[in-house]
Amino acid sequence: MAADKSGTQPTKAQQIADELKAAIERGDYGPGDRLPGEKALAEQHEVAGLTARAALKILRTEGLIEMRKGASPRVMSFELIRRHGIKRLARDQWGSGKTIWSADERLPDVDQIAVSENVTPPPHIRDVFELAPSETVCVRSRRYLVDGRPVMVAESYLPQSLVAGSLITQADTGPGGIYARLTDLGHAPARYREEVRVRMPTVSEAARLAIPSERSVIKLARTAFDSEGRVVEINEMTMDSAAYVLDYEFDA
Structure with a gap:
């Protein structure tokens, strides 16, 4: 993953979040669709669970997904x-x-x-x-x-x-x-x-x-x-x- 314009190398969590964001923008995941959960992301990207959790938190902060306790994250279905x-x-x-x-x-x-x-x-x-x-x-x-x-x-x-x-x-x-x-x-x-x-x-x-x-x-x-x-x-x-x-x- 290339460094951003500031020369800073993106964190692994940011890289995972960017990949998921690109998949949402391509339509791989539509409104209301489930995304891979924390455990699945950690295994897929060979990272710790905390890193996978941080990636999902980035998407939630940006309003792209919703996360509920005990449920898989879902793409936000709200129309802007x-x-x-x-x-x-x-x-x-x-x-x-x-x-x-x-x-x-x-x-x-x-x-x-x-x-x-x-x-x-x-x-x-x-x-x-x-x-x-x-x-x-x-x-x-x-x-x-x-x-x-x-x-x-x-x-x-x-x-x-x-x-x-x-x-x-x-x-x-x-x-x-x-x-x-x-x-x-x-x-x-x-x-x-x-x-x-x-x-x-x-x-x-x-x-x-x-x-x-x-x-x-x-x-x-x-x-x-x-x-x-x-x-x-x-x-x-x-x-x-x-x-x-x-x-x-x-x-x-």
């Missing part, structure tokens, strides 16, 4: 969510009463939702909103499931003075969601900015997403501006990196 980053935010989505998730063609279930009013915002949120120290925000926290699997947790921050008394402060915001209600308030989103980065999850994030602590998460922060340039919402999303493809298509 293709998140259409531009189409989902178009006015004809939420403006017609659709959820922005309908652009992704896979509607999620929300199994956890909490709405808190008059919250003192974190400093970075206050700065983006340009709020005075005494001003507060409304926070909407949700966890999203697709096919019964947690895929994302999100916290939306909105100026309390803007949304007080509106449906935005209720669990059910009605057709079109937050953006349709902002339109009702005279502050329809006219422009968005999304910032994407990848990092390791916190203990709390890994627990809420039910993912291994070694798997990275996608941190996507979306800021919505009205036609006057006022920031009307900041949505901070934490996404299972093994569940998503971020798809952006736009004209040249």
